[in-house]
Amino acid sequence: MLNPISVAFIKAKQENRPALLTYTVAGDSSKKQSLNILKSISKNADILELGVPHNTPVADGNQIQTSAYRAIKNGIKVNDIFKIVKDFKKFDKNKPVILMGYYNMIFQYGENKFLNKCKLSGVNGLIVVDLPWPENKNFAKKCKKKSIYFIQLLSPTTTKIRLKKIIKDAHPMSYFISMLSTTGGKLKVSPKEIIKNYIKIKKINPKKKIVIGFGITEKTIAKLKSADGLVVGSAICKEISRSLKHRQNPVTNVSKLVKKLKYKIV
C-alpha cells in the first residue's frame, strides 16, 4: 500500500496545486484542544505535521517555542502524542500524519519502541530536526522497514555534493528550509529566490517530492505555489497564542486560517 503521504502529493498534483502541510504542536494548548484542531483542519490540509514538544528546541523560533512550552506545561508526554494520532486516525484514517521533533525524545523512548508505537498509532512520516545525514542513515533504514518516511531536511547551506548524497538516500519526501533562520523567521529572501533554489534541488531527482517550509505565511504562500508542497507552522502556532490571549476559540480560528491558506494556493 502506498504511504498516504505519497497519495496526498498525487492528489494535489491532480488538482494542479501544491500540497498544504500544517504544523501544530501536540498538546497545544491541551491534549483535547490539539486533537480538535487536527480534526478541524484536516478538511483543508493535505498532510498534518504534529510537533513533539521539547524544552531545548535549538531550531525553533518564538512562536513554536511558546506552543511547545505551553504543551509541556499542560502535561503532554510522548505517549499522549501517540494517543492523539491514534484518535485522530479514527476520525480520518487516510490523512497522513508526520511527527516532527528532536532526537533526544526518540532516543529516550528507544528507537525501536518509538517506531513500533508510530506504526501502531498511524504515524506516516518523521522529521528529526537534529539528526542530520549521515548520522540518520541507520534510523532512516529502520523507518523504511516500517513503511514510515524519514524526511530529510535540506538547507540553503547544504552543499551541492551533499545535496546529491542526501537525495540519493532520501525517502519519497524531503523538506527544504527556505532560508537561514529558525522556524517562523521573517522571509529574508524573496519567494523568487527560494523557488530558484528549490528548482535546483528538484532537478537532482524530479521524482522525489520536496516541500518548502520556514517563514511561510498567508502573505507569502501564493508566491511559492509551484513547489510540491508548502508547510505553514509558526503562523498557526501564533494564531493559537493570539486566540488564547483574546479568549477566543483556537480551534475555529486555526480552522479559518488553514482554509484561507488553502484558498491562496488553489
Add this chain to the structure above:
Amino acid sequence: MKLKKGIPVIDQGNKLGFWGGKFGGNFVPETLKKPIEDLEVLFNKLKKDKKFIQERDKYFKNWIGVPTRFIKLENLTKHVGGAQIWSKVVSDANGGAHKVYNATVHCLLAKRSGKKVICGDTGAGYAGKMLSMAAKKFGLKCKIFMGAKDIARQQPNVKAMKKNGAEVVPVYSGSQTLVDAVSECMRFWVANCDTAAMCVGSTVGPAVFVRICGWSTSQISRELKVQLIDEFGSIPKKLKLYNCVGGGSSSFGFWNEFMDYDKKQCEFIGVEAGGPAKSKKHAAPLTYGSKIGILHGAAQYVNQNSDGQIEETESISAGLDYPGISPLHCFLKDTKRARYTAASDEQALNAYKLVTKFEKLRPSLEPSHAFAVAISESKKFSKDTIVVVNSCGDAYKDRGILEKRLGKKYVKSN
C-alpha cells in the same frame, strides 16, 4: 571504552565526533552542518600551523598574561593538617578566569574565516565577559546570550560586557539560565551562520566546539607541568588535581597534559555543583548518575526526565548551573581516568570562608566547590601528597551573592 595514550583526548573521537563511540557527535540542524564542517577544516589545519600557534602564544603571553601563578597555600595547609594544598591561580589571567583562552582562540579563528560578528553564551558571565574583551581586541562585533536569572545575579560581569561594547541579549525562555542561553545562541547562529561565528563557552556543544575549547584551556596544564617540575624537580609521586566541573572547560584544561600519567600518581577529581543541601535539584549529572541524552548537539550524561525533557538545575554558582556535562568528561568518567563528586551550595560557601580566612586568594563560587572537596579530603592524605586546586575564577562577580549569604565582612575584607 578505552583512553588511548599519546593521542590528545580532543582527537580521540571517531569520524562522526563520538568519544568512546557514544559521547559527543553532531546532533545539529542541517543548516549548521556546513558552517561546522568549515570550522572543523579550519581548526584542524590551524592547530598544526606553527605560525598560528605562535600567534596564539603571543596573545596568551602578552595579552592574557600567562603563565598564571602556582602557589602554596601555607596557612590553609597548616590548618587542614594533611596534604600540601597548592593552587593554580588561573583567575590571574586577563579578565579574571580561564574563559579567556577559549574566547581568544575563537576570535582568532573568526578573524581567519573572515567573520565580522561573534556570538556566544554565558552563565556566570565570564565566558561572555572574555568574549566581549577578545572581540573588542580583535575588532569583531559581539553578541552575548545570557539567561535573565543570571543577568540578575552576575551584574558585575554584565556591566563589563556592556563596557566592552557587546550586546547582551537576555534570554527569558525555560529556566532563564545557561542552558537556555546556549540554546538561544545556537538559534542565532542557525539564522546568521553566513556572517557570524559562534563561540560555545565551554567544552560542550557540537564536537568541534568541544575540541576547540579543550585545546584552548589546555594552556593551564601546560603551565602547571612546568611549574611542578620547577618546584619539585619532577612530577610529584602523589599528585591530586581538583577542579570544579560545570560544562567542564577549566577542569579539562587543568588535566589534559597529565592524561597519560597513571592515575595512582596523578589523580583527577572533578567537583560538580550539588545545589542547595535541601533541594533535590542539582547540576551534577556525573555524580548522581544521570542518563545519556542529547543536549546542544552532543550526546552526554544530562539531567532529564523519562520523556527526554531537560530538567532544570539549581546551584548557587551560575557557572556550574548546567544540566549536561562535556562529552570529554563523560569519556573520562567511563574510562575511569577521572573521579567525580559534588559539593553543595553550603559546602562551597564554607570553603570560600575558609580559603579567604587563611589566604590572600578569593576563589569565585565555582572553584569554591573544588576547594570544599579538596579541603575535606586533604585531611586524610599524607604530607607528601600534593593537592592542587584550580582557582579558575575570581569572586568579584559574586559579591552580591556573598554579601547576601555570608554578610558584608566577606565582601569588604577582600
